[in-house]
Amino acid sequence: MKIVNILESTRPIKSDIRNAYIDFSKMTLSLVAVVTDVIRDGRPVVGYGFNSNGRYGQGGLIRERFLPRLLEAEPASLLDETGDNLDPHRIWARMMINEKPGGHGERSVAVGTIDMAVWDAVAKIAGKPLYQLLAERYGNGTPDPRVFVYAAGGYYYPGKGLEGLQREMASYLERGYSVVKMKIGGATLAQDCERIESVLRILGPGQQLAVDANGRFDLATAIDYGRALSQYPLFWYEEAGDPLDYELQAKLGEVYAGPMATGENLFSMQDARNLIRHGGMRPDRDWLQFDCALSYGLVEYLRTLDMLKDHGWSPSRCIPHGGHQMSLAIAAGLGLGGNESYPDLFQPYGGFPDGVKVQSGYVTLPPLPGIGFEGKADLIAEMRALAG
Known part of the structure; x- marks a missing residue:
């Protein structure tokens, strides 16, 4: 062959x-x-x-x-x-x-x-489904096809006010997500706090909000935001500063006691190891967002998971960036903590196989061979058109 x-x-x-x-x-x-x-x-x-x-x-x-x-x-x-x-x-x-x-x-x-x-x-x-193959080769032999997912959105958009932000987040909650994420750092701190509070008001029991600064802040601004965000029960405070500024991340952790998340813009096991060595990340509460599709693929991601184990981290603290089915398969096969999801963005490449619904923040992957792209009609049509 x-x-x-x-x-x-x-x-x-x-x-x-x-x-x-x-x-x-x-x-x-x-x-x-x-x-x-x-x-x-x-x-x-x-x-x-x-x-x-x-x-x-x-x-x-x-x-x-x-x-x-x-x-x-x-x-x-x-x-x-x-x-x-x-x-x-x-x-x-x-x-x-x-x-x-x-x-x-x-x-x-x-x-x-x-x-x-x-x-x-x-x-x-x-x-075999990729998650089954991964569990057999690198996991405990038994995959868990039920995977936690959160809804990423809350972007800045022309003319989008607080009511528009609330409607967007409410639509994710209505679709079964229990954690939603919004962007910060593209407005003033006061404006972002107002945006955060508008979303918190619509959350029910068991529902949480995460915020993402996309690496925007210098140390002083990251800390200012951290102190302001400490008043809110956030799921996490994500990527406050430049992803390679490990000192910033470590110093922020001295001020911000809540969960933090980062790693989506680190592209190798070595970069990930430097974050663990020098970034002050806390394995009891923080989250790692390494995305195999951006960082040399699953072959390198397996090395990263081995490194994390050596440093006392569980794979359950990994929730990859990207919202694609590859990371869903890895999560199901190797026991990651979940996966990002973009319910209304970047289609047809994001999302789940047709018929898969979010229930109480989780999806259950069907037993499709491979990653499962064939189960998503709009996506597999694009793919087959390329292959001819």
Whole structure:
């Protein structure tokens, strides 16, 4: 068996929304198809992947560096020891030939996108849901397809006032979410407190609000916000400062006693390890948001989970950024704490298979082979159009 082709298409996911740092008016992503010569139900097995929102499409890097390395490799060198399936670890190593250590920027997104498609293909060839395969290979053998999800939104939008923010958050709660998230840092502290209070007023028992500054603040502003936010029962205070400013994160933790979250813009195990070593993160209350689609894929994420275990962290403190089904499968297979969700944004790439509903903050994944993209009609139509 072998990979016969790898296809990439850069797709728009533009929107008029903005957070504290960027707007999404020109946002794109890469959609990738890894085509194999394995036939199932009369069709070649194709693995699909894409990168999360907030980073742009990686077509140039994929076509110029990573795709040629894989297609030029001896096919048998990319297979596992049985010779009956692809080996994601060998494929990852091949992609990273002649890449220097460090420099964990855009290339981590390109590799992560291809890696997602490879794992989708591997699980399909094995005839299993990816979460089942992961539980058997790297977990306790028994996946838990019931996964916590929270609704991310609350972006700044032209003409959107407090009532509009309340309506948006109420719509998520009505759809079964128990935790909702909104943006801060794109207005004044006083205005953001007013926005927070407007959402808190509509929450019922067992419902919570998280806030996300998208790395906007310097230390003084992060602390000012932290002191103001301390009066609210927040689920977490997310990414106050630059993601690589570990000292800022550590000093904020000395002032803000509530749960904090960060990590979505760290793109390697080494970056994640530096956060754990130097960022003052607290394993009893804080949350880690590493996103495999942006950080070299699941092969690297497995290394990150091993590192966390060595430092006394449970995988249950990980709730990945991105809102995609790949992280849902990882959460179900390896016992993560949950996953982000964008109920009304970045479609058709976000969300769940058709028919899956949020109930009391949780979704239950159906037993679909691979990541489960085939269960989402609008998404699989886009993917199959790419593969031809």
